[in-house]
Amino acid sequence: MTNHPVNEQLTKAQVINRYLKPKLAVKESADAFASSNIALCKYWGKRNGELNLPVNSSISISLGHLGSHTHISLSDTNEDQVRLNNQALALDSSFSKKVLNFVNLFRRDQKIPLIIDTRNNIPTAAGLASSASGFAALMLALNDFFDLQLDKTVLSAFSRMGSGSASRSIYSGFVRWNMGVDEDGMDSCATQLETQWPTFCIGLIKVSTTQKPVDSRTGMNRTIETSHLYNSWPQQAAEDLTSIESAIFSQDIEQLGACAEKNAMSMHATMISAWPPLVYWLPESLAVMHKVWQLREAGVSVYITMDAGPNIKLLFEEQQLSVLEAEFSTMEVVRPFAK
Amino acid sequence: MTNHPVNEQLTKAQVINRYLKPKLAVKESADAFASSNIALCKYWGKRNGELNLPVNSSISISLGHLGSHTHISLSDTNEDQVRLNNQALALDSSFSKKVLNFVNLFRRDQKIPLIIDTRNNIPTAAGLASSASGFAALMLALNDFFDLQLDKTVLSAFSRMGSGSASRSIYSGFVRWNMGVDEDGMDSCATQLETQWPTFCIGLIKVSTTQKPVDSRTGMNRTIETSHLYNSWPQQAAEDLTSIESAIFSQDIEQLGACAEKNAMSMHATMISAWPPLVYWLPESLAVMHKVWQLREAGVSVYITMDAGPNIKLLFEEQQLSVLEAEFSTMEVVRPFAK
Numbered sequence: 110m111t112n113h114p115v116n117e118q119l120t121k122a123q124v125i126n127r128y129l130k131p132k133l134a135v136k137e138s139a140d141a142f143a144s145s146n147i148a149l150c151k152y153w154g155k156r157n158g159e160l161n162l163p164v165n166s167s168i169s170i171s172l173g174h175l176g177s178h179t180h181i182s183l184s185d186t187n188e189d190q191v192r193l194n195n196q197a198l199a200l201d202s203s204f205s206k207k208v209l210n211f212v213n214l215f216r217r218d219q220k221i222p223l224i225i226d227t228r229n230n231i232p233t234a235a236g237l238a239s240s241a242s243g244f245a246a247l248m249l250a251l252n253d254f255f256d257l258q259l260d261k262t263v264l265s266a267f268s269r270m271g272s273g274s275a276s277r278s279i280y281s282g283f284v285r286w287n288m289g290v291d292e293d294g295m296d297s298c299a300t301q302l303e304t305q306w307p308t309f310c311i312g313l314i315k316v317s318t319t320q321k322p323v324d325s326r327t328g329m330n331r332t333i334e335t336s337h338l339y340n341s342w343p344q345q346a347a348e349d350l351t352s353i354e355s356a357i358f359s360q361d362i363e364q365l366g367a368c369a370e371k372n373a374m375s376m377h378a379t380m381i382s383a384w385p386p387l388v389y390w391l392p393e394s395l396a397v398m399h400k401v402w403q404l405r406e407a408g409v410s411v412y413i414t415m416d417a418g419p420n421i422k423l424l425f426e427e428q429q430l431s432v433l434e435a436e437f438s439t440m441e442v443v444r445p446f447a448k
Numbered sequence: 449m450t451n452h453p454v455n456e457q458l459t460k461a462q463v464i465n466r467y468l469k470p471k472l473a474v475k476e477s478a479d480a481f482a483s484s485n486i487a488l489c490k491y492w493g494k495r496n497g498e499l500n501l502p503v504n505s506s507i508s509i510s511l512g513h514l515g516s517h518t519h520i521s522l523s524d525t526n527e528d529q530v531r532l533n534n535q536a537l538a539l540d541s542s543f544s545k546k547v548l549n550f551v552n553l554f555r556r557d558q559k560i561p562l563i564i565d566t567r568n569n570i571p572t573a574a575g576l577a578s579s580a581s582g583f584a585a586l587m588l589a590l591n592d593f594f595d596l597q598l599d600k601t602v603l604s605a606f607s608r609m610g611s612g613s614a615s616r617s618i619y620s621g622f623v624r625w626n627m628g629v630d631e632d633g634m635d636s637c638a639t640q641l642e643t644q645w646p647t648f649c650i651g652l653i654k655v656s657t658t659q660k661p662v663d664s665r666t667g668m669n670r671t672i673e674t675s676h677l678y679n680s681w682p683q684q685a686a687e688d689l690t691s692i693e694s695a696i697f698s699q700d701i702e703q704l705g706a707c708a709e710k711n712a713m714s715m716h717a718t719m720i721s722a723w724p725p726l727v728y729w730l731p732e733s734l735a736v737m738h739k740v741w742q743l744r745e746a747g748v749s750v751y752i753t754m755d756a757g758p759n760i761k762l763l764f765e766e767q768q769l770s771v772l773e774a775e776f777s778t779m780e781v782v783r784p785f786a787k
Binding site: 390392393394405 | 679706710735
């Protein structure tokens with residue numbers, strides 16, 4: 110990445126084109142699945158908005174069988190077709206536009222009408238974002254459909270251009286997304302942490318499924334532009350990353366949980382100090398949070414993480430499961446390493 | 449302040465003694481009143497815990513007739529007596545100890561048993577701290593009782609040693625507490641902003657009157673020791689101070705309200721990012737906050753401030769009063785400049 114003039118920002122297409130063969134191969138159809146993921150050390154802030162390059166590295170845990178299936182096939186009409194959860198969407202809907210803009214990066218100027226069929230098996234009750242698994246599954250399906258033969262790290266970097274956290278959904282288990290330093294962002298991709306933690310559990314507690322008043326991207330931008338406290342975020346995230354990674358390898362739930370909770374609370378703190386204040390928490394979120402803190406005071410080893418929304422995700426080990434299920438009757442449990 | 453060895457911290461008594469005459473005069477009794485105050489730019493963090501010297505300057509609005517009365521008189525027994533709201537307190541209670549430790553700074557080694565009678569007329573429903581008005585009223589009463597003849601700025605600096613925000617309760621109206629730079633802290637005292645804003649209103653909304661799980665002093669220390677985001681607080685506070693002061697003089701409720709709300713939210717954000725997280729907000733606090741933000745979206749000019757507790761204080765002008773009283777039926781209204 111030295112033959113590019115300084116200060117002129119690379120586009121997604123410029124970066125991607127270097128990895129594509131001159132002539133596309135096209136299959137009849139392709140299928141792919143990618144897991145959703147929950148960040149333990151959050152992706153919060155971009156140093157480059159075109160390529161989704163982050164200001165800090167992040168770590169996530171994959172949600173196993175919860176995620177997105179994408180099926181790509183040739184369209185039998187002259188038009189693209191975009192389907193989501195068995196429903197045809199208008200081509201000018203925001204979902205269709207995001208999907209097709211990404212597809213066009215790989216289809217390029219070749220007019221090959223496609224059917225892009227996405228199905229999310231993430232329970233709506235879980236209140237989880239689906240853009241991470243959605244873009245990762247789409248990238249994997251495109252790789253197969255156009256026979257791109259790209260490496261996993263390249264697939265991760267390309268998925269990132271669709272949605273930052275999609276870079277992590279290319280892998281399962283614990284995944285680290287390195288922020289990278291290169292101008293073209295090709296070193297800003299994820300790798301899997303080679304470890305299993307069979308007793309690790311995630312509890313999903315839905316507080317609200319109504320549309321967020323401010324989407325994550327807008328929230329991130331508002332925070333960076335208006336929150337003084339955000340200036341201290343990158344250092345916080347860098348320290349949390351190291352500590353969370355070491356806790357994963359030593360299977361230390363107290364260290365992992367404390368760092369992940371502090372990281373999530375700090376991310377929300379940067380939003381709370383934005384203007385106007387960005388408070389995704391609802392009264393019900395706070396009721397669950399205070400209950401978790403009371404349980405922890407009482408000796409239950411359980412920790413909170415939250416994304417840019419009102420829902421709560423609990424981090425704990427199997428031995429706390431019955432206590433927590435009794436306290437949180439609507440909790441949905443995911444065991445990422447269950448056989 | 450140059451004849452003191454560097455790195456050896458001055459005690460309260462050392463600072464105060466310089467301002468006291470060798471021999472104390474003693475009256476029969478003395479009376480004083482000081483108003484409570486609400487910070488618009490918060491005091492949050494100390495650079496010197498012995499003298500309560502802050503890391504940032506702050507601005508408050510006085511609550512007029514809401515505050516503390518202190519009556520000092522000679523005791524007819526050999527023992528001190530401490531009374532709070534018409535009840536005699538044990539001398540080893542935390543309230544009595546705080547009061548008597550402060551009294552001893554002025555009584556010094558002279559054994560003059562006193563009756564210290566404090567009455568707060570702050571409605572318990574308002575959820576307001578009384579230590580600011582309490583220490584200011586006590587200082588004013590001591591000044592009279594022992595005929596200390598101290599200047600107002602000295603009274604403000606001495607009150608600060610009892611409770612930081614008491615430095616502001618020596619005055620009424622809008623008050624600025626300058627952080628100061630001197631080692632003995634005698635330039636860390638308040639001054640009144642010479643302006644009146646007759647339409648300015650404060651709305652007190654009580655969410656809870658139960659004892660706070662973590663007191664402000666402990667909360668402040670935990671935040672400074674564990675919150676990365678706190679590193680950005682002093683700069684935030686410095687900018688808010690300037691902006692709030694200029695908004696007061698131009699009677700610009702939008703600028704004042706926005707800065708005061710951002711300042712309060714940023715203070716809470718530093719606590720939320722502490723470890724363990726310090727979240728004074730209750731579900732009911734958040735319900736009120738979201739309601740205020742909805743009203744503001746709908747064009748009502750009303751802003752939030754909060755201290756280290758769950759209760760909400762609204763900032764607005766008289767013309768919004770009827771709308772807000774209809775929305776918040778339990779709101780108690782204070783008009784600091786009402787005739």
